[in-house]
Amino acid sequence: EIVLTQSPATLSLSPGESATLSCRASQSLGNYLAWYQQRPGQAPRLLIYDVSNRATGTPARFSGSGSGTDFTLTISNLEPEDFAVYYCQQRTNWALTFGGGTKVEIK
Amino acid sequence: QVQLVESGGGVVQPGRSLRLSCAASGFSFSKYAMHWVRQAPGKGLEWVAVMPNDETTSHYIDSVKGRFTISRDNSRNTLYLQMNSLRTEDTAVYFCARDLRYYFDSWGQGTQVTVSS
Numbered sequence A: 001e002i003v004l005t006q007s008p009a010t011l012s013l014s015p016g017e018s019a020t021l022s023c024r025a026s027q028s029l030g031n032y033l034a035w036y037q038q039r040p041g042q043a044p045r046l047l048i049y050d051v052s053n054r055a056t057g058t059p060a061r062f063s064g065s066g067s068g069t070d071f072t073l074t075i076s077n078l079e080p081e082d083f084a085v086y087y088c089q090q091r092t093n094w095a096l097t098f099g100g101g102t103k104v105e106i107k
Numbered sequence B: 001q002v003q004l005v006e007s008g009g010g011v012v013q014p015g016r017s018l019r020l021s022c023a024a025s026g027f028s029f030s031k032y033a034m035h036w037v038r039q040a041p042g043k044g045l046e047w048v049a050v051m052p053n054d055e056t057t058s059h060y061i062d063s064v065k066g067r068f069t070i071s072r073d074n075s076r077n078t079l080y081l082q083m084n085s086l087r088t089e090d091t092a093v094y095f096c097a098r099d100l101r102y103y104f105d106s107w108g109q110g111t112q113v114t115v116s117s
Helices: none
Strands: A004-007 A010-013 A019-025 A033-038 A045-049 A062-067 A070-075 A085-090 A102-106 B003-007 B010-012 B018-025 B034-039 B045-051 B068-073 B078-083 B092-100 B103-107 B111-115
Touching (some): A004 A085, A010 A019, A019 A033, A019 A085, A019 A102, A033 A062, A033 B103, A045 A062, A045 B103, A085 B045, B018 B111, B045 B068, B045 B092
Parallel strands (some): A010 A102, B010 B111
Antiparallel strands (some): A004 A019, A019 A070, A033 A085, A062 A070, B018 B078, B034 B045, B034 B092, B068 B078, B092 B103
16 A cells, blocks of 8 residues: 655644645655645645646645655645645555645634 | 545444445546555545456455455446445445556545444
8 A cells, every 4th residue: 555644734824925835755656646625624625646637626736746656745835715625636556545635724 | 527436334233245436537547557446444444446448357455355345337437345244443434446557546535434333
């Protein structure tokens, strides 16, 4: 099983600032990593797949990068609706696995 | 638009069974693999199982193998999860999700399963 480690666990920022979220894999994922956003009480939403491809409806302020074992989600100019929990997910091996999540909270 | 609506959750004693359903609409259900993903209270996301669109080889997380069975009825646009021998650690919100090359591009709102004596 591939383990995904997200850091930091919590990020405290103000609207308008930028957020940098990290996801590290226990083995190489190639270019197969996704990012999801989950707001309180809601289902997750796919933001980014294949490391850097924005899903339909994902604003341009969300960008993904990385390869191999180290990946980053960057959120530029945080909007109020961006304060949520973010999960990375790999599809290289069964079982499909998620990271533990990073909570982006309002400072 | 894509809609996924889960049902069938509830409170059940350890060792008992429950069957979840996921009614799909707004897309060609038979063309997509479908997944179940769960989230324990206050915890992260955990993928549970996948059923390909052609009902060939399904896959499961190790902790549910032999206890849970994923199935689908393409004529009814419905995905199922039969959960037997339930354990307290199966307590979670269960989401169904549509597959996008083994990512999850659409999600239902989830159904709560509580296993407790």
